[in-house]
Amino acid sequence: MADQNTNSGETLLFLTDEQLRQGAEAMFFAYRGFTADPDRILAGLSYGRAHHRALHFIHAGPGTTVNNLLNMLGVTKQSLNRVLRTMIDDGLVESKVGRNDRRERHLYLTEEGAALERQLSDAQRARMRAAYKQAGPEAVAGFRKVLESMMDPEMRRQYHRLREGRS
Amino acid sequence: MADQNTNSGETLLFLTDEQLRQGAEAMFFAYRGFTADPDRILAGLSYGRAHHRALHFIHAGPGTTVNNLLNMLGVTKQSLNRVLRTMIDDGLVESKVGRNDRRERHLYLTEEGAALERQLSDAQRARMRAAYKQAGPEAVAGFRKVLESMMDPEMRRQYHRLREGRS
DNA sequence: ATTTTAAGTCAGCCTTGTTGACATTCCAAG
DNA sequence: CTTGGAATGTCAACAAGGCTGACTTAAAAT
Numbered sequence: 001m002a003d004q005n006t007n008s009g010e011t012l013l014f015l016t017d018e019q020l021r022q023g024a025e026a027m028f029f030a031y032r033g034f035t036a037d038p039d040r041i042l043a044g045l046s047y048g049r050a051h052h053r054a055l056h057f058i059h060a061g062p063g064t065t066v067n068n069l070l071n072m073l074g075v076t077k078q079s080l081n082r083v084l085r086t087m088i089d090d091g092l093v094e095s096k097v098g099r100n101d102r103r104e105r106h107l108y109l110t111e112e113g114a115a116l117e118r119q120l121s122d123a124q125r126a127r128m129r130a131a132y133k134q135a136g137p138e139a140v141a142g143f144r145k146v147l148e149s150m151m152d153p154e155m156r157r158q159y160h161r162l163r164e165g166r167s
Numbered sequence: 168m169a170d171q172n173t174n175s176g177e178t179l180l181f182l183t184d185e186q187l188r189q190g191a192e193a194m195f196f197a198y199r200g201f202t203a204d205p206d207r208i209l210a211g212l213s214y215g216r217a218h219h220r221a222l223h224f225i226h227a228g229p230g231t232t233v234n235n236l237l238n239m240l241g242v243t244k245q246s247l248n249r250v251l252r253t254m255i256d257d258g259l260v261e262s263k264v265g266r267n268d269r270r271e272r273h274l275y276l277t278e279e280g281a282a283l284e285r286q287l288s289d290a291q292r293a294r295m296r297a298a299y300k301q302a303g304p305e306a307v308a309g310f311r312k313v314l315e316s317m318m319d320p321e322m323r324r325q326y327h328r329l330r331e332g333r334s
Numbered sequence: 335a336t337t338t339t340a341a342g343t344c345a346g347c348c349t350t351g352t353t354g355a356c357a358t359t360c361c362a363a364g
Numbered sequence: 365c366t367t368g369g370a371a372t373g374t375c376a377a378c379a380a381g382g383c384t385g386a387c388t389t390a391a392a393a394t
Contacts, residue, residue: 013298020292029322030314031198079382103340103391125187131316134278142309147197149298155196215349246351270360283394
């Protein structure tokens with residue numbers, strides 16, 4: 001608390017470096033919690049967080065192409081391919097040649113893949129549900145607002161595109 | 168502010184799986200933004216995100232012990248040691264034998280270390296400052312509230328301990 | 335017919351996490 | 365004073381998951 005105006009910047013009130021530091025720490029610790037439950041589940045299986053992310057976005061946009069997924073995840077195709085390969089081989093993900101453009105591969109979850117996705121996201125959502133409930137609806141609105149402002153513009157666009165695709 | 172439901176915190180409606188999924192995506196994309204700027208800086212030097220985290224917490228609690236830091240970061244001592252070793256060798260971090268308990272090592276930033284920490288956290292804070300400003304003070308309060316609720320209890324305790332230590 | 339694009343693959347590298355084993359130093363309890 | 369345990373450091377080996385670069389295949393676009 002205390003020191004109000006030790007601001008090392010342009011801004012007027014309320015944004016002390018100290019408060020921003022606390023925000024950064026909150027992000028760090030909260031993200032740990034955010035990933036903790038799925039990570040625990042995945043640790044048993046031979047998968048990692050990267051698999052979870054791929055499952056999530058294939059679930060969110062069934063039929064998405066590899067290139068789409070690449071842009072979502074922000075990794076190289078080689079890196080994604082390793083993860084995708086194992087899941088296709090294990091029968092969690094199905095890759096179908098595109099009808100219009102046969103160079104593209106469209107990705108879908110199999111029943112088994114959908115089951116794992118559900119298990120992982122159920123765990124993650126349980127924590128978020130508890131946090132949302134504890135913090136209250138207004139806090140949640142603020143939470144979402146700040147997160148969105150924190151994204152890179154390109155990520156924000158993808159975030160919105162996803163939401164529209166499901167509305 | 169009020170949309171449609173005047174739910175007073177206890178209502179469960181409001182928390183559809185879809186909304187929770189969006190929250191998860193927001194966390195994912197926002198965290199990418201959150202780390203992007205420091206990562207860019209570090210890419211040039213021969214350091215990574217792990218070094219940034221260590222610098223941050225040594226800055227936050229000068230004289231912290233290795234064990235303290237371990238608990239903060241949630242990694243093994245071997246993993247931390249590798250990172251710490253390079254920074255000590257490079258003269259960014261100083262390790263002093265404890266006075267009371269001479270087994271402990273107390274960690275401090277050198278001038279050079281403090282300079283790098285400042286550079287990294289300035290970049291990170293710039294983004295947070297912009298996001299906070301754009302979202303507004305109420306949103307920020309909610310943001311912090313949700314993040315805190317999302318932490319593991321142990322992490323929440325450490326988060327508070329840090330804040331108290333600086334108040 | 336040529337060029338570009340989407341995807342896949344191989345090889346190798348880096349960072350950062352993990353275990354396990356072991357040495358050192360030192361505090362504290364018997 | 366000896367001994368047990370705690371805090372730290374270090375070595376080795378390994379794995380996940382990023383990266384780059386080079387190359388192939390197939391198909392679409394020009």
